[in-house]
Amino acid sequence: MTDQPLNDGPDAPRGCPVAHGGGADPTRLYGPEAAVDPIGIYGRLRKEHGPVAPVLLEGDVPAWLVLGYRENRRVLDNPRQFSRDSRIWRDWKEGRVESTSPLMQMVGWRPDCVSQDGEPHRRLRSAVTDNLQAVSGRGIRRHVTHFANKQIDAFAEAGSADLVTEYAEYLPMLVLTRVFGLAESEGRRLAESSAQVIKGGAEALAHNDRIMQILGELTERKRVEPGSDFTTGLLEHHADLDEDEIVNHLRLVLITAHTTTSNLLARVLQLVLTDAGRLSGLVSGQLNISAVVEEVMWNTPPLAVLPGRFATADMELGGHRLQEGDLLVLGLTAGNIDPEIRPDVGVSVHGNQSHLAFSGGPHECPGQNIGQAIIETAVDVLLHRLPGLRLAVTPEELTATASTWEARLDRLPVQFAA
Template identity: 70%
Template sequence: MNAQPSDSPHLDVPNRSGGCPVRHGAATTRLYAAESTVDPYGTYSRLRKQYGPVAPVLLEGDVPAWLVLGYRENRRVLDNPSQFSRDSRIWGDWREGRIPDTSPLIPMLGWRPDCLSQDGDAHQRLRRAVTDSMETVANRGIRRHVVHFAHRQIDDFVHTGRADLVLQYAEYLPMLVLTRLFGLPETDGKHLAASCAQVMKGGEDALVHNERIGRVLADLTSHKRAEPGPDFATGLIQHPAGLDDDEVQNHLRLVLIAAHTTTSNLLARVLQSILSNSSSLADLVSGQLTTAAIVEDMMWNSAPLSVLPGRFATADCELGGQRLKAGDLLILGLAAGNLDPEIRPHTGTGVSGNHAHLAFSSGPHACPGQAVGQAIIETAVEVLIQRLPELRLTVDPAELTDTSSTWETRLDHLPVSFTP
């Protein structure tokens, strides 16, 4: 891509609050700015009141996009790839030279030879390779790897009587499990976790860390072609779909970033929920409450990926009262959609047994690794509670803080104490 930046396009869209046109290129809400990332849910609420279920926003570099806030609108976009494609080659701003190669949006939105970037037959061929290879690895036993690394992580701090369960447990445990599933050296785990976090955060370093991930996975692909093993990388290489090296590497990247980001984030939130309510921990220890029920609640109320990039309108259309042009970029507000007052007027009510949340996306591009992620989280929680049943927060739950980017909101710390 040799695109050069220029002025953003101006698209006339209706303003729900007054009926007069708003110029999309003049949208003032920058999702990457401090005022938006400090209180993302407040930003979603304000945009919903001003524009309704679909709002014009700006991404890094002041790139215009439509943020989909409504639950029904999110489902319409996710479930209809013929109308809202994941193929960024139709993205108007990129096609017309307004997005430079150096944009931090490229790692998240740029086209790649993977199943996420394509629709139709090409998507089905590549996704089948991913799901088959993942199923094979899962059938060999994920929980034993989680148990192994969970005990290893706990052993590092169990003698101290204090720990930060974000930095010393949730942040790296999923990546350590993924390195084993991928056939990577365990020593790559922490470096890859840091690089995945930086790609999600965006900013100037996103491209550098994206390239680092690419080099590691290129080396892995070369190694596994020469020396196959019982791992996910070998599964992709040997699949009947006949993936070439570029396709293998990009699918390894896709799964690595998505699986680590969502699983580590969700694990931290589940632990936060358990430890912020003493009765939850007691019920877990006694068996009256299951980790699966808490995970389900978190997927509704604290989606691990707040905003999903992205979809592109294949033709002029209307969505949520806004007029979209062919090639417009849409980003999916999964967290906002899950809390849409149109479907959840009372967000404090329980959602037990309702699996219709947007946390893992929806439609043909829904996350293929949901079962793997949940297995990692549930096992990690079970091992931790078994080892340290007297865990307790050392701060008031209201004092816990988050750091947000355009795409996610992560818990900063989870300080706990226990009997050494």
């Protein structure tokens, strides 16, 4: 893969070959290679292009992947230069991306706080943050304990389980059904549909429609039967959200909270079960689970790539020339392992919370405390319910499958005393 300079000289700013008419073929962030070796792709792109690289997203849609830690921070902290509003996306405006593209579920504009900047963003985000703070004080850990025990009851007598498919994959969504005021029976369907929206592919649109239908019906019900839940809180908030804004914020929180927390829970359990010292430290109380979560946040954040930002003007970033309306996607994993800031990824990051896993700037994740509470409680319940818990395969046998946006652990088989 070669780079096409826009003008002469080895240090000249470079433009995205596909987006701006050059002849090189950018790397695809989807497909067979990306599914098994995203870290290898990030490393190759960094070597060939530096901290920003031209890539292709699903459907061969051109974008810039931000690989450098400092460059990620610049984009996240400067919404006037790098907007979250996809209505300025040039490929969309000029008809090169269809409304049915799976990318639109992740990148397309919606009437929610992550799609806007400035005062509209502040108004909408206040409704989300105020109500997340309210529900976080209403027994999140009690809900997690209840559903964690219920999940464990289903396999506790077997002496073996897959902690991905039988625990981490659904537990956060079950907690969210209680937080939102949904029926527990909706949890499994919503978890599967949320995973498919993130994964992309031909079914993403249909699964998104299923989620929107369930949440629309929930909103109608809560107007008639309000409760002490997140949905009612949005309906009654002084920001005065309209119907579309309410349903789209329910969608936003449901999908992002479940998919990131389920992925993070699986990765934390993986790290604990592949290190006997960590496992014994947690069981004995000598090690705090927050230290394990912090390490995972640095090395395998639940979202590997964050969509999307849009250049508000022609500018330079990481040695490349961006044009107004260009799409950028943020490499959170790549930024966290940037050799410019972490020349030795084996060095402990304990106490260092400057990772990119929660994004940053005005759009930083507002639900961090809830996610942390789910992880900590879920791990604690599991370790104390299953004596003799151990990995049933070698660590090298554990595999993960990546999409553009995340890399998820395929399975985590364990054994324990029945």
